[in-house]
Amino acid sequence: MRLAGRMAHLTPSPSFTTLARAKAMEAAGHDIIHLEVGEPDFDTPANVVEAGVAALRGGHTRYTPAAGEMALRSAIARHVGDTRDVDVAPTQILVAPGGKPVIYYTIMALVEAGDEVILPDPTFPSYATITAYAGATPVHVPLDAERGFAFDVDAFAAALSPRTRLVVLNSPSNPTGAVLSADDLAAIARLLADRPDVVVLADEIYSRMVYDGVHRSILTESGMAERTVVLDGFSKTYAMTGWRLGYAVLPPALAPILIDLQSNITSCAADATQVAGLAALDGPQADVEAMVHTFRSRRDRVVARLNELPGIRCALPAGAFYAFPDIRGTGLDDLTLADELLTHTGVALLAGRGFGPAGAGHLRLSYANAMSNLDRALDRMGEHLTTLARAGA
Ligand SMILES: Cc1ncc(COP(=O)(O)O)c(C=O)c1O
Numbered sequence: 001m002r003l004a005g006r007m008a009h010l011t012p013s014p015s016f017t018t019l020a021r022a023k024a025m026e027a028a029g030h031d032i033i034h035l036e037v038g039e040p041d042f043d044t045p046a047n048v049v050e051a052g053v054a055a056l057r058g059g060h061t062r063y064t065p066a067a068g069e070m071a072l073r074s075a076i077a078r079h080v081g082d083t084r085d086v087d088v089a090p091t092q093i094l095v096a097p098g099g100k101p102v103i104y105y106t107i108m109a110l111v112e113a114g115d116e117v118i119l120p121d122p123t124f125p126s127y128a129t130i131t132a133y134a135g136a137t138p139v140h141v142p143l144d145a146e147r148g149f150a151f152d153v154d155a156f157a158a159a160l161s162p163r164t165r166l167v168v169l170n171s172p173s174n175p176t177g178a179v180l181s182a183d184d185l186a187a188i189a190r191l192l193a194d195r196p197d198v199v200v201l202a203d204e205i206y207s208r209m210v211y212d213g214v215h216r217s218i219l220t221e222s223g224m225a226e227r228t229v230v231l232d233g234f235s236k237t238y239a240m241t242g243w244r245l246g247y248a249v250l251p252p253a254l255a256p257i258l259i260d261l262q263s264n265i266t267s268c269a270a271d272a273t274q275v276a277g278l279a280a281l282d283g284p285q286a287d288v289e290a291m292v293h294t295f296r297s298r299r300d301r302v303v304a305r306l307n308e309l310p311g312i313r314c315a316l317p318a319g320a321f322y323a324f325p326d327i328r329g330t331g332l333d334d335l336t337l338a339d340e341l342l343t344h345t346g347v348a349l350l351a352g353r354g355f356g357p358a359g360a361g362h363l364r365l366s367y368a369n370a371m372s373n374l375d376r377a378l379d380r381m382g383e384h385l386t387t388l389a390r391a392g393a
Helices: 005-009 014-027 046-057 070-084 100-110 126-133 153-159 182-192 255-265 271-282 286-306 334-345 371-392
Strands: 093-096 116-121 137-142 164-170 199-203 228-233 246-249 363-366
Touching: 005 126, 014 334, 046 271, 070 093, 070 228, 070 246, 070 271, 093 100, 093 255, 100 126, 100 164, 100 199, 100 228, 100 246, 100 255, 116 126, 126 137, 126 164, 137 153, 153 182, 164 182, 286 371, 334 363, 334 371
Parallel strands: 116 137, 116 164, 164 199, 199 228
Antiparallel strands: 093 246, 228 246
8 A cells, every 4th residue: 555655754652662572472481570661660559540430430431622611721730830930820721632742733833844843852753753754854862971961051052053844852751861051941942042943842741740859841941931842741641641631832833733733633632531630630639649659669779779880881860760871881882782671571661762852772661560570670781781781701
């Protein structure tokens, strides 16, 4: 079948590809430890599940307005206003079936052939894929690996060109866990001050998972609210990946455009899911706090143990639930080591190059798994790497 040329740019999401392979091995009887998937291993808080079930029983089974139910949009606007210290109107909120559609809508609405989209490198793979799919050019700006993948303001300044149309920021970052500092955000806003034609997509889906310091948004910087799309959602914060619920905070001029796009593509987020989302935002936050606390202890332990493994160095990530160790000291490349670990030890994790050229030589390990499983995985990795090191000595 002849496909549209743009389909040549689509690559499957690396985590879904590895998950499929790991599941096939599991079905064949192997004991697999899943460190490849980017979703909390916690249950959705009980009050949220109850609200969703009650909504279904109560007839919330229909289309909603394309932008989402006003009660939820208002609650999100209040939440964003409180957490980012800005005034946001409910009409600026687009409720979407997950955070991912916001990436798609934003890129589709703004960029076309000849345009450039600046992306941190390494970063979440969908940005580059959808940019190329839209016919535009992804421009990878390396993060500073020596400073725990901190933002490199000089590299960013050098990458800005007359063709730049969109800049993607992701803090806390998938895959590195790095968090943008106040200084970096101020420097980015300063550099963009004389480029009002450039829009920022700030992917803040991990905004509630910050262990050191606080979450900061570019939205707060002067002059940025008029041209920043913030992506956030419920998938990670409330362990709701399968419910499909995310949102965009949009500049007033862009809101009707993205709402029209959504009305043509997905219509709206599911009705009962939106009711559950409202219960999540308005209800007790103790489950979220407990989950974040648990992630923090796992992070400390996983990173400490990774740094004891031969050939591995790992920076302490300030947020999200990923570690991104440098594995170049093992003498293997990331694709080979990820493949060996899955095949020989049953530990499923991801090769860093799937997140961009600067990710090569690293692995992404999600610590959204029980401490006992993380310990078992690190034991197995340790045995494998020690055998490798002995064979090489
Ligand atoms: C950085 C980043 N943005 C967006 C998403 C998409 O989230 P959702 O499941 O809500 O579509 C993810 C999920 O892994 C992510 O890591």
